[in-house]
Amino acid sequence: NSGDSDDDRSIFQLEQDEELRIEVDCPKNEVVTVELRTGMAEIFGTEMVPNNQYRFHTGAKIAIFTFQGCTIVVRGKMDIQPYTSKETPMIMYLNAHAALEDMRKAAENDTANQKENGNRGPVVMVVGPSDVGKSTLCRLLANYAVRMGRRPISVDLDVGQGAISVPGSIGAILIERPASIEEGFSQNAPLVYHYGHKTPGHNSPLYNRLVSRMADVVRERLSANKKSEASGVIINTCGWVRGEGYNQIKHTAQAFEVDVIIVLDQERVYNDLVRDMPSFVKVIWLPKSGGVVERSTEQRQIARDQRVKQYFYGPTGNLFPHSFEVRFSELKEKIYKIGAPALPDSCMPLGMKSEDNQTKLVAVQLTTRDLLNHVVSVSFASATEDLIMTNIAGFICITDVNMDEQKVTILSPQPRPLPDTLLLLSDIQYVDSS
Numbered sequence: 001n002s003g004d005s006d007d008d009r010s011i012f013q014l015e016q017d018e019e020l021r022i023e024v025d026c027p028k029n030e031v032v033t034v035e036l037r038t039g040m041a042e043i044f045g046t047e048m049v050p051n052n053q054y055r056f057h058t059g060a061k062i063a064i065f066t067f068q069g070c071t072i073v074v075r076g077k078m079d080i081q082p083y084t085s086k087e088t089p090m091i092m093y094l095n096a097h098a099a100l101e102d103m104r105k106a107a108e109n110d111t112a113n114q115k116e117n118g119n120r121g122p123v124v125m126v127v128g129p130s131d132v133g134k135s136t137l138c139r140l141l142a143n144y145a146v147r148m149g150r151r152p153i154s155v156d157l158d159v160g161q162g163a164i165s166v167p168g169s170i171g172a173i174l175i176e177r178p179a180s181i182e183e184g185f186s187q188n189a190p191l192v193y194h195y196g197h198k199t200p201g202h203n204s205p206l207y208n209r210l211v212s213r214m215a216d217v218v219r220e221r222l223s224a225n226k227k228s229e230a231s232g233v234i235i236n237t238c239g240w241v242r243g244e245g246y247n248q249i250k251h252t253a254q255a256f257e258v259d260v261i262i263v264l265d266q267e268r269v270y271n272d273l274v275r276d277m278p279s280f281v282k283v284i285w286l287p288k289s290g291g292v293v294e295r296s297t298e299q300r301q302i303a304r305d306q307r308v309k310q311y312f313y314g315p316t317g318n319l320f321p322h323s324f325e326v327r328f329s330e331l332k333e334k335i336y337k338i339g340a341p342a343l344p345d346s347c348m349p350l351g352m353k354s355e356d357n358q359t360k361l362v363a364v365q366l367t368t369r370d371l372l373n374h375v376v377s378v379s380f381a382s383a384t385e386d387l388i389m390t391n392i393a394g395f396i397c398i399t400d401v402n403m404d405e406q407k408v409t410i411l412s413p414q415p416r417p418l419p420d421t422l423l424l425l426s427d428i429q430y431v432d433s434s
């Protein structure tokens with residue numbers, strides 16, 4: 001089925017319910033383009049426009065799925081050849097969407113009943129280990145919902161590989177149109193909280209507090225917008241499903257008052273959740289797609305770097321960040337991190353737990369070691385009391401530290417000066433080589 005090949009052009013004929021999987025592994029600065037010639041097809045729930053050239057860069061892994069059959073032209077140098085597959089869970093994913101859509105209709109019609117949460121659409125959470133396609137399923141469900149005229153809120157709690165904002169933070173956005181095939185969902189006015197680490201286990205008390213905060217604010221936003229309220233929420237989670245990770249899943253379910261949990265791939269997690277969740281929470285198991293490619297630690301690091309790069313330079317290099325110097329004196333009493341080193345409970349002052357230490361603000365030392373290449377969140381808060389629980393306006397990166405002259409160079413989406421609000425230092429580092 002791999003069709004004609006002419007130099008670096010291949011033509012694929014896809015039958016009904018088949019998908020074409022492409023892993024872009026061309027050298028840097030080269031691209032692979034994909035074009036729909038005949039029929040209809042979609043990429044993770046976004047319809048392809050016929051005869052449009054979609055461009056993908058190294059590292060992209062995509063699946064072109066067709067319900068009707070289609071012809072696809074792929075151009076570009078690739079070592080890993082694209083292949084078609086009939087074995088996809090797409091019909092099951094579509095059924096999950098249909099079930100959620102029924103719940104949205106019921107929520108709309110429930111307005112008259114006025115029962116608690118009666119007019120709130122489904123809050124659905126997708127869980128499972130790493131590399132099972134959680135983010136992809138969330139994108140698919142959000143795309144299908146918005147194509148039905150819904151306006152769901154998409155929440156991303158994956159601090160390692162998040163699709164909203166940058167690694168080390170959690171985010172939520174209102175979905176108003178399908179994701180762009182090349183650039184993902186529009187990042188207009190996301191709600192973002194600073195966490196500061198790439199794994200949720202690094203500071204579990206902080207992670208749980210931020211999740212609770214996010215859940216409260218999302219609930220407020222839903223109740224202010226009838227259309228979104230009936231559309232519900234789609235939550236993507238981290239791939240950490242064991243031990244404390246499992247407790248975090250339970251905490252998230254409670255905080256967001258989820259109605260549906262979709263477990264991808266792992267039956268053990270499914271069984272545990274069926275046992276541990278109250279009976280009004282529907283727990284559903286779905287298989288992972290054979291197309292999801294496992295990523296090594298190194299590939300995850302590259303993906304994290306790319307996310308940060310995209311934040312500053314735009315998904316297609318279409319943004320031009322500013323670089324300017326800031327004196328240490330301007331950063332004094334302005335830059336903090338969350339969490340003092342952990343102490344055993346026995347060493348804590350009377351009445352305090354070590355957990356309190358992990359959600360404490362600590363002033364950051366202005367040294368090369370502590371600052372260089374670190375991503376820094378720019379908070380909306382200007383008082384330290386509100387800093388941890390206030391959302392983030394954006395990010396900067398410290399690209400140089402000059403101890404002799406007592407100043408740093410920063411990369412910023414906005415021109416100088418820095419806003420007059422507080423800053424939160426992240427563990428996440430990014431080396432700006434652009």
Ligand code: ATP
Nearest residue numbers: 061062063130131132133134135136239291292293
């Ligand atoms: P993590 O927990 O690490 O964030 P995840 O479970 O969220 O992983 P995804 O990010 O959804 O997994 O998928 C991993 C990669 O596989 C992505 O690059 C995605 O584009 C790709 N992918 C997903 N589904 C398919 C498919 N059917 N065919 C080809 N590639 C796919």
